[in-house]
Amino acid sequence: MMVTKSHARMRLNDTLSLTYGALRGAPTRTGLMLLAMAIGVAAVVVLTSLGEGARRYISDEFTSLGTNLLIVLPGRSETSGDMATLLMSDTTRDLTLDDARALMRSRYIRRLSPINVGSSQLSWRERSRDISVFGATHDLLAIHHWKMAQGRFLPLVEMDRATPVCVIGARLSSELFGNRPPVGEWVRLGERRFRVIGVLATKGRTVGIDVEEIVVIPVASAQALFNEASLFRIIIEARDRDAIRHASAFIKTTLRKRHQGEEDITLITQDAVLATFDKIFQSLTFTVAGIAAISLAVAGILVMNVMLVSVSQRTAEIGLLKALGASQRQIVTLFLWEAAMLSFAGACIGLLIGLGGSWLIGYLFPAITMGAPLWAVVAAVGVALLTGLLFGVMPARRAARLNPVLALVHHR
Amino acid sequence: MLIKDLIKLTSCAVIAQRMRSFLTSLGIAIGVAAVVLLTSIGDGMQRFVMAEFTQFGTNLIAINPGKTTTHGASIGIYGTERPLTIDDAAALEKLRDVEAVVPLVQGNAEVESTHRQRRTTVYGISGDMPHAYRVEVALGRYFINEDPSTPRAVAVLGSKLRSELFGSRNPLEQRIRIGGERYRIIGVFAPKGQILGVDLDDAVYIPAARAQEMFNRDSLVEIDLLYRETADVDEVVASIARLLSARHGRDDVTITTQQQMLDVLGSVLAILTFAVAALGSISLLVGSVGIFTIMTIAVNERTSEIGLLRALGGKRQQVMAIFLGEAIILATLGGLLGLVIGVGGAQLLTLLFPALPVHISWNYLIAAETLAIVIGVIAGVWPARRAAKLNPVDALRSE
Amino acid sequence: MIQLQQIHRIFKVGDQQVHALNDLSLTINGGEYLSIMGPSGSGKSTLLNLIGLLDQPTSGEYTFNNQKVTTLSDDQKAVLRRDQIGFIFQFFHLVPRLTAIENIELPMVLAGIPSTERRTRVSRILDAVGLAERAHHKPEQLSGGQQQRVAIARATIMQPSVLLADEPTGNLDSASGNDVVEILEALNQQGITLIIVTHDAALGARAMREIKMIDGRIIDDGHQKPR
Numbered sequence A: 001m002m003v004t005k006s007h008a009r010m011r012l013n014d015t016l017s018l019t020y021g022a023l024r025g026a027p028t029r030t031g032l033m034l035l036a037m038a039i040g041v042a043a044v045v046v047l048t049s050l051g052e053g054a055r056r057y058i059s060d061e062f063t064s065l066g067t068n069l070l071i072v073l074p075g076r077s078e079t080s081g082d083m084a085t086l087l088m089s090d091t092t093r094d095l096t097l098d099d100a101r102a103l104m105r106s107r108y109i110r111r112l113s114p115i116n117v118g119s120s121q122l123s124w125r126e127r128s129r130d131i132s133v134f135g136a137t138h139d140l141l142a143i144h145h146w147k148m149a150q151g152r153f154l155p156l157v158e159m160d161r162a163t164p165v166c167v168i169g170a171r172l173s174s175e176l177f178g179n180r181p182p183v184g185e186w187v188r189l190g191e192r193r194f195r196v197i198g199v200l201a202t203k204g205r206t207v208g209i210d211v212e213e214i215v216v217i218p219v220a221s222a223q224a225l226f227n228e229a230s231l232f233r234i235i236i237e238a239r240d241r242d243a244i245r246h247a248s249a250f251i252k253t254t255l256r257k258r259h260q261g262e263e264d265i266t267l268i269t270q271d272a273v274l275a276t277f278d279k280i281f282q283s284l285t286f287t288v289a290g291i292a293a294i295s296l297a298v299a300g301i302l303v304m305n306v307m308l309v310s311v312s313q314r315t316a317e318i319g320l321l322k323a324l325g326a327s328q329r330q331i332v333t334l335f336l337w338e339a340a341m342l343s344f345a346g347a348c349i350g351l352l353i354g355l356g357g358s359w360l361i362g363y364l365f366p367a368i369t370m371g372a373p374l375w376a377v378v379a380a381v382g383v384a385l386l387t388g389l390l391f392g393v394m395p396a397r398r399a400a401r402l403n404p405v406l407a408l409v410h411h412r
Numbered sequence B: 001m002l003i004k005d006l007i008k009l010t011s012c013a014v015i016a017q018r019m020r021s022f023l024t025s026l027g028i029a030i031g032v033a034a035v036v037l038l039t040s041i042g043d044g045m046q047r048f049v050m051a052e053f054t055q056f057g058t059n060l061i062a063i064n065p066g067k068t069t070t071h072g073a074s075i076g077i078y079g080t081e082r083p084l085t086i087d088d089a090a091a092l093e094k095l096r097d098v099e100a101v102v103p104l105v106q107g108n109a110e111v112e113s114t115h116r117q118r119r120t121t122v123y124g125i126s127g128d129m130p131h132a133y134r135v136e137v138a139l140g141r142y143f144i145n146e147d148p149s150t151p152r153a154v155a156v157l158g159s160k161l162r163s164e165l166f167g168s169r170n171p172l173e174q175r176i177r178i179g180g181e182r183y184r185i186i187g188v189f190a191p192k193g194q195i196l197g198v199d200l201d202d203a204v205y206i207p208a209a210r211a212q213e214m215f216n217r218d219s220l221v222e223i224d225l226l227y228r229e230t231a232d233v234d235e236v237v238a239s240i241a242r243l244l245s246a247r248h249g250r251d252d253v254t255i256t257t258q259q260q261m262l263d264v265l266g267s268v269l270a271i272l273t274f275a276v277a278a279l280g281s282i283s284l285l286v287g288s289v290g291i292f293t294i295m296t297i298a299v300n301e302r303t304s305e306i307g308l309l310r311a312l313g314g315k316r317q318q319v320m321a322i323f324l325g326e327a328i329i330l331a332t333l334g335g336l337l338g339l340v341i342g343v344g345g346a347q348l349l350t351l352l353f354p355a356l357p358v359h360i361s362w363n364y365l366i367a368a369e370t371l372a373i374v375i376g377v378i379a380g381v382w383p384a385r386r387a388a389k390l391n392p393v394d395a396l397r398s399e
Numbered sequence C: 001m002i003q004l005q006q007i008h009r010i011f012k013v014g015d016q017q018v019h020a021l022n023d024l025s026l027t028i029n030g031g032e033y034l035s036i037m038g039p040s041g042s043g044k045s046t047l048l049n050l051i052g053l054l055d056q057p058t059s060g061e062y063t064f065n066n067q068k069v070t071t072l073s074d075d076q077k078a079v080l081r082r083d084q085i086g087f088i089f090q091f092f093h094l095v096p097r098l099t100a101i102e103n104i105e106l107p108m109v110l111a112g113i114p115s116t117e118r119r120t121r122v123s124r125i126l127d128a129v130g131l132a133e134r135a136h137h138k139p140e141q142l143s144g145g146q147q148q149r150v151a152i153a154r155a156t157i158m159q160p161s162v163l164l165a166d167e168p169t170g171n172l173d174s175a176s177g178n179d180v181v182e183i184l185e186a187l188n189q190q191g192i193t194l195i196i197v198t199h200d201a202a203l204g205a206r207a208m209r210e211i212k213m214i215d216g217r218i219i220d221d222g223h224q225k226p227r
């Protein structure tokens, strides 16, 4: 025992070995406290990486739609955030193919596609399926980064040409045609006949519709099919990130001019939507981490409790240290080190468990890219240490204030 | 051993180590408080959303064109080659057990009064609408079922739109322009509030056929149907499907009952509440480690007492009961403390944020307390078994 | 009433064996007053624990009240201990957080005796050991002699047929030790079999039958000397 009177402070390695000895002396107890701390830290780590994974998932979904996108919807409501009504609303003034064509003139816009969607029945011979129809143009393939499995996408023609051709999703193709090559076959959409010119290879969803089960036809054909004069939306890809701002200004002025000075469209930029989602998920992750962190406080209380027990059980030892000349400060330091070591070790174990758990979840559900954000890891370990120290103060002070005579006598 | 004596013996041990028992219980209390608070918020939200939905009644059925759906809504509302028509709606009125049928056209247009203008939602509907949606006419009247083929240009305002356009002035019999066409105001609805972000008060209501003209379409977005409370939903749904199949030549509509929607919504919200409760339970887990630790320490400290009990003729189960009892008392007290903190916290929340729907449900309180007790049993059982298994001679020798 | 035949008790410590009791046979009749003496480590406590059914012989037969007890279950032995055997220890073994009364009540609590009956029995016995005015004191507020008297009261409250005392005066000064021994002897006069383990030769000599042990064997069994 290296408690020398000449030094006001003990040497660090002596403190550590004393503390380590004390912790080793009661392995069950130490193990349980480590467990408690570890649960808290692991919970924070796993939950934040789940939140982060969900955020990345959504953001990937959005980016997979394309890059630097802007979307024009017909109609505008002055009630803020009223997207639900807007999405299913008609307007007095249609958003037309001519509007879309007018937007093509901007140098800030790389490509665009007018869109109409609707529901119909696709049939080939006796087989038929209820499907979603996308009316679009040639450029949609590039905008959405879609890939073709067979054949070609819609031809590059004037927007208002209603050619009777269609491109179908991969699953639709196999369900309807089995192993036969669908390209070149004539299918029926409602009452009209279309020739299959290609099959999409892309998986996933767009605007919530499964791409593997859609039929893409020229937008003019879709308008005729659904007897619909207005577009559902126009999807626009800006030239680059910086062009988004200019493009959106251009879109607004152009369409206002075309609509007799009335601002009756809604413009959404992909960036803005992404930012909103990011914010939502971040605060969600934060809340979840906060709730999980409550368990760290509980672990801190446990540390305090066990240290109090340990102080009363080690009364004789403390008395001896004091008799040998240890100062109150030294005893406080000793016990605080014990608390710090406990919480730090617990936090490290928790971190390992948490990272392992995150990895496991990522392994089991490959769709989610798990990854605990750095701030969460740092905060979890930091909070663990802090609670450990905070709750260690009271037992340490109690130990330091023990009367050395009583402390020695106390034990038989 | 009498149960009374068991309680006395165990509580005596708990009281003898006041500080230690308090801290152990506090660990459980924080966990229980977290669960209670979080479930109160979750339950409050659930009730709030459910109330929002049921304010339209529960025996509604929505019919949308098309079979394929996205985000729970039919794609067909955006476009379909075989649309729902006002004639379909009229035909549905003749079905058995159908009380009201509302054809729905929805759009967005500029509304102008003499002084002000505002872009807002326009609903094209029928005279059945107030009955079906349970809305009251606050002022004037509503368009009574008239000949749907030649509807007059009359409009009923939502309460918010009324104050936007007219302030406190009387809007009745005033002329307004909707999408450039002239309409006469015949009534104002009582406030209905928002439902899932859709503000029904900031809207204007006109006959469906008029709206179709205005938006240049001859289809409907939806037909809503109110059936008699005594009727069997499945039968009503089946008869709707039969009728529309016959009229359209094939089955090309999506029929959703309000009850289905409520069920789905209810289970989603319940899962959410449960997930939130599970989050809170992490603290309970840590609290249970606390009980376990303290009971293990207690068994170690009181080994010779255990030996004594055995020498005095205590059976193994009796020793076990005493230590398990202590764990259960710690957990129960912690649970009760947690209930107090949790309920207090929930009350404080309602005081601080009156808009936050908080609902303290007895079920969750009882469940949380039961959970705490179960945790006490689980965390106490291993140390108690260890105590019971101790060899009495060794136990007596330990000091 | 107590019959031990060829009892062996072997402790295993690591791979070493400690023969604490070695081929020991002993018969004790009801109402006897017995002292067991011998050097430290000779097996006295082991023998007492065995008689008190706290321990199990490695081999040999033990008959208690004409009942073979080596085959009894753990719970059956607990009941026998509770109803027939009283223990008195060198270190008193009182529960520190319970008052004198509550400590004395403990065996009755374990036996499930209702509190009204307990009260009458306890007050009677408190008088007998002369602790009536200390009834509600905690052990730490009692002297060693008083604590041991509480322990005796607790050991006799169930009216056992045997009292086993392992160095009951080992932690007491001679005056209070004497008090304790007198109480014990008075109980023996009432018919309780009394077995005392002690290092104190004077105390050992007071017994009617002195047994001397060395290395787990009885080397001297001073049968029934006249009083």
Ligand SMILES: Nc1ncnc2c1ncn2[C@@H]1O[C@H](COP(=O)(O)OP(=O)(O)OP(=O)(O)O)[C@@H](O)[C@H]1O
Binding pocket: B394, C011, C012, C013, C018, C019, C020, C038, C039, C040, C041, C042, C043, C044, C045, C046, C047
């Ligand atoms: N649980 C045990 N495990 C191992 N050895 C034991 C155990 N209990 C007793 N012994 C050994 O058995 C022998 C007899 O012990 P016992 O306690 O009966 O002696 P004793 O006569 O009571 O001595 P003392 O007078 O010191 O109390 C000793 O050698 C002791 O070391």
Ligand SMILES: [Mg+2]
Binding pocket: C044, C045, C046
């Ligand atoms: Mg001994």
